[in-house]
Amino acid sequence: MSQSHEDMPSNALLLGILAALMVLLGAAFSLVWLPHGPWKPFLAILIAGAKAALIVWIFMRARYHDHTSWLFIIGGIFWLAILFTLTFADYLTR
Amino acid sequence: MDNSANSQHHLVNDPPENVAEEPQENYLNEGKGLMSWLTTTDHKRIGILYLLTITFFFCIAAFAAAIMRADLTTPQGDLVISETYNKLFTVHGVLMIWFFLVPSIPTVLGNFLVPLMLGAKDVAFPRLNLASWYVFVAAGVFTLYAMVAGGVDTGWTFYTPYSSTYSNGHVISMAMGIFIAGFSSIFTGVNFIATIHKMRAPGLTWMRLPLFIWSLYATSIVIVLATPVLAISMFLVMVERLFGVGIFDPALGGDPLLFQHLFWFYSHPAVYIMILPGFGAISEIIATFSRHRVYGYSVVAFSSLSIAVLGFLVWGHHMFVSSQSVYAGLVFSLLSFLVAVPSAIKVFNWSVTMILGRVQFTTPLLYAVGFLGLFTIGGLTGLFLATLAVDVHVHDTYFVVAHFHYIMVGGMVMGYLGGLHLWWPKITGRMYHEWWGRIGATLIFIGFNLTFFPQFILGYLGMPRRYHTYPPEFQFLNVVSTAGATILGLGYLLPFIYLIVSLKKGKKAPDNPWRATGLEWTTSSPPPKHNFEQTPTVNEEAYAYKD
Amino acid sequence: MGHLSQEVHEAYRDEVQEKRTGYLGMWAFLSSEILFFGSFFLAYAVIRSFHADAFREASGHLSLLWGTINTAVLLVSSYLIAFGEKAFELRRNKAGMLSWAGAAVLGVAFLAIKFYEYGEKFHHHHIPGLDFKAEDFQHPQGAELFHFLYFSMTGLHALHLIVGVCWISGMVLWFKLRKGRTIQTTYVTTAALYWHFVDLVWVFLYPMLYLIRP
Numbered sequence: 001m002s003q004s005h006e007d008m009p010s011n012a013l014l015l016g017i018l019a020a021l022m023v024l025l026g027a028a029f030s031l032v033w034l035p036h037g038p039w040k041p042f043l044a045i046l047i048a049g050a051k052a053a054l055i056v057w058i059f060m061r062a063r064y065h066d067h068t069s070w071l072f073i074i075g076g077i078f079w080l081a082i083l084f085t086l087t088f089a090d091y092l093t094r
Numbered sequence: 095m096d097n098s099a100n101s102q103h104h105l106v107n108d109p110p111e112n113v114a115e116e117p118q119e120n121y122l123n124e125g126k127g128l129m130s131w132l133t134t135t136d137h138k139r140i141g142i143l144y145l146l147t148i149t150f151f152f153c154i155a156a157f158a159a160a161i162m163r164a165d166l167t168t169p170q171g172d173l174v175i176s177e178t179y180n181k182l183f184t185v186h187g188v189l190m191i192w193f194f195l196v197p198s199i200p201t202v203l204g205n206f207l208v209p210l211m212l213g214a215k216d217v218a219f220p221r222l223n224l225a226s227w228y229v230f231v232a233a234g235v236f237t238l239y240a241m242v243a244g245g246v247d248t249g250w251t252f253y254t255p256y257s258s259t260y261s262n263g264h265v266i267s268m269a270m271g272i273f274i275a276g277f278s279s280i281f282t283g284v285n286f287i288a289t290i291h292k293m294r295a296p297g298l299t300w301m302r303l304p305l306f307i308w309s310l311y312a313t314s315i316v317i318v319l320a321t322p323v324l325a326i327s328m329f330l331v332m333v334e335r336l337f338g339v340g341i342f343d344p345a346l347g348g349d350p351l352l353f354q355h356l357f358w359f360y361s362h363p364a365v366y367i368m369i370l371p372g373f374g375a376i377s378e379i380i381a382t383f384s385r386h387r388v389y390g391y392s393v394v395a396f397s398s399l400s401i402a403v404l405g406f407l408v409w410g411h412h413m414f415v416s417s418q419s420v421y422a423g424l425v426f427s428l429l430s431f432l433v434a435v436p437s438a439i440k441v442f443n444w445s446v447t448m449i450l451g452r453v454q455f456t457t458p459l460l461y462a463v464g465f466l467g468l469f470t471i472g473g474l475t476g477l478f479l480a481t482l483a484v485d486v487h488v489h490d491t492y493f494v495v496a497h498f499h500y501i502m503v504g505g506m507v508m509g510y511l512g513g514l515h516l517w518w519p520k521i522t523g524r525m526y527h528e529w530w531g532r533i534g535a536t537l538i539f540i541g542f543n544l545t546f547f548p549q550f551i552l553g554y555l556g557m558p559r560r561y562h563t564y565p566p567e568f569q570f571l572n573v574v575s576t577a578g579a580t581i582l583g584l585g586y587l588l589p590f591i592y593l594i595v596s597l598k599k600g601k602k603a604p605d606n607p608w609r610a611t612g613l614e615w616t617t618s619s620p621p622p623k624h625n626f627e628q629t630p631t632v633n634e635e636a637y638a639y640k641d
Numbered sequence: 642m643g644h645l646s647q648e649v650h651e652a653y654r655d656e657v658q659e660k661r662t663g664y665l666g667m668w669a670f671l672s673s674e675i676l677f678f679g680s681f682f683l684a685y686a687v688i689r690s691f692h693a694d695a696f697r698e699a700s701g702h703l704s705l706l707w708g709t710i711n712t713a714v715l716l717v718s719s720y721l722i723a724f725g726e727k728a729f730e731l732r733r734n735k736a737g738m739l740s741w742a743g744a745a746v747l748g749v750a751f752l753a754i755k756f757y758e759y760g761e762k763f764h765h766h767h768i769p770g771l772d773f774k775a776e777d778f779q780h781p782q783g784a785e786l787f788h789f790l791y792f793s794m795t796g797l798h799a800l801h802l803i804v805g806v807c808w809i810s811g812m813v814l815w816f817k818l819r820k821g822r823t824i825q826t827t828y829v830t831t832a833a834l835y836w837h838f839v840d841l842v843w844v845f846l847y848p849m850l851y852l853i854r855p
């Protein structure tokens with residue numbers, strides 16, 4: 001299959017993503033020295049989510065493939081959300 | 095896909111007697127010897143491997159049930175001691191659910207038919223398909239080892255902390271078997287998803303797919319998204335037992351309800367893993383023998399998908415009498431009622447299809463009609479159980495046992511047997527004996543009702559499940575139930591015998607004995623190794639019956 | 642099936658169909674993996690909601706430095722896999738093999754660091770169930786559960802990574818043996834997806850386990 005350049009990321013983009021991931025890692029790492037608060041774990045997970053989004057979007061080529069695979073990317077996350085929401089619907093209302 | 099014309103054309107030029115004289119090349123005689131079977135990547139042969147394996151597990155599990163029913167004829171339970179009885183219902187549940195019901199239609203009929211119905215040469219990942227069978231066998235070995243080594247007494251639900259801390263059985267080995275069996279399911283699910291998305295013949299759009307494919311697609315989604323959660327719940331039970339850590343043990347800081355949440359997140363949708371493929375087979379049978387397109391095709395197709403999604407929102411209805419919060423209970427109860435809607439839609443649509451069509455009461459159709467009756471009873475009693483207050487009364491009684499047997503045995507096994515009969519000529523190239531078939535289907539229907547209807551009454555009167563002794567006033571209904579089980583057993587024995595006999599003595603099957611639509615009927619019976627001489631092209635909707 | 646090229650499995654019409662099917666199939670499998678690790682995340686969240694202080698305290702007994710280094714190691718390896726995948730597709734097989742070999746080496750480095758960390762835990766008698774020194778903690782019950790989750794989650798992750806290292810290095814070796822012949826990009830795509838996913842799991846394990854320290 002001859003691959004055109006549009007359906008794959010450029011070298012610069014790949015490097016840019018790596019740099020962004022490292023910056024995010026630095027941000028997460030420096031969280032440890034910030035004062036405590038209930039927001040901290042959420043911020044840490046938010047940063048992890050941003051990293052994950054970059055990896056899925058570019059490294060895993062979600063941007064370049066047909067949308068069928070999206071069904072399963074989003075499906076997996078959505079079903080995980082069901083598991084969390086309904087389980088905590090129990091734990092948080094006891 | 096002008097099937098009726100095609101098949102008639104075929105019948106004129108190539109009558110069955112002619113087929114009998116010169117055996118054609120097909121998937122069965124292509125390659126001989128055990129090794130050619132054990133190393134095959136042909137989806138049809140893998141379907142046969144699964145057929146043999148799950149039949150083996152069905153027999154063991156049915157035997158365990160037979161001993162239990164015999165034991166229950168007397169209030170004192172004279173046949174086995176309590177401990178043995180506990181091990182019997184555990185092995186019956188584990189084998190029936192994970193080694194028969196869950197794999198039955200997908201791995202046997204699904205493996206055989208999905209590529210045929212799509213006009214494909216094979217599934218998307220043929221080697222993964224074979225791997226799934228080996229994984230399944232390995233899982234069976236662990237489970238059978240646990241059974242032979244001394245058994246497990248936790249019930250198929252493995253509730254913690256009993257299973258993780260206190261039980262003396264071979265829990266680890268059996269949980270390992272279930273853990274491994276899960277991966278076999280996942281492999282099959284992934285294969286079907288990729289196959290249905292990407293391997294359809296030219297012209298075979300989503301809205302032209304047979305409903306069997308729709309239901310297997312929905313099933314695969316449930317398998318792929320639910321099974322890993324079961325795997326983790328089993329993994330945690332095993333590790334907790336091995337190392338004595340208490341993630342599910344309140345005495346050690348853990349929470350037993352966490353196990354129940356994880357377990358039922360899988361095990362409620364597992365009901366749909368079992369019943370959705372049954373829906374698919376029933377749709378095909380009813381369309382074929384009513385000679386009519388399934389009424390409301392798209393509604394039936396999408397109801398499968400909506401069941402796949404809604405089925406994940408209701409697991410808490412198994413935990414109404416645990417310490418689950420009452421507010422969560424309310425939500426789960428409401429959502430449970432919702433699942434009844436798409437199921438009911440299907441039953442109505444099938445009934446209307448039969449009213450609109452010209453019904454032929456063949457063996458598969460008898461199974462389908464039986465399915466409609468039993469599934470409706472099972473579904474309606476499910477509404478009782480989804481009602482919070484009623485559930486408190488009937489929870490953990492025979493009412494529950496009767497309910498899920500109506501769904502899973504009355505519904506699913508009827509669908510499986512009906513489908514097996516419908517496609518038997520395609521799979522084996524032989525016709526089974528029609529009259530014996532009808533007698534078998536009728537016996538199963540009568541035997542089933544006689545076995546399980548009394549259990550609704552017993553449960554409502556308060557007989558708890560999983561005990562082998564009971565107050566003497568329950569004896570009459572228990573004896574009726576056991577008598578019914580005998581008839582049911584006979585009913586299952588019949589197809590076992592006449593189907594095997596048909597392999598030798600049955601008439602050669604023509605390519606399309608039922609004059610049905612669908613790509614699988616356009617190829618020869620049994621099909622050649624690569625299914626079709628040329629890739630077929632589809633240019634009309636499914637079930638285009640013209641007579 | 643003579644009319645098909647040798648490189649396409651006989652079930653497929655052409656390589657495009659094969660590659661798209663492989664990509665979709667792998668994502669379907671990964672959606673399953675999301676729920677697989679996701680159930681562990683749920684167990685973590687529930688148990689942590691019972692033992693918040695103990696989890697914070699126990700997290701302090703993990704090495705933040707090694708955890709952070711390991712995260713960086715995996716992120717770089719993911720970059721190398723993505724770079725190599727592109728190289729394979731452009732038929733620059735040498736560059737592809739080189740960067741994939743580099744990723745496999747980083748994978749091994751991650752495992753080495755992980756097992757060093759496990760060794761430290763053995764050394765300090767912080768093995769839940771078998772050898773757990775409760776005196777080291779103010780909240781020993783929750784700390785033991787934290788360590789249990791730590792070992793199970795990182796252990797399962799390490800298992801996935803071992804599979805990934807074998808897969809990637811096996812493919813590099815195989816490509817090398819088949820020198821001069823075209824490389825099926827389907828196999829490249831699926832292996833790359835798997836590797837990135839294993840990386841993704843760690844991206845979430847890192848804040849859950851290492852960053853909640855006091």
Ligand SMILES: [Cu+2]
Pocket residue numbers: 361362365408409411412
């Ligand atoms: Cu349920």
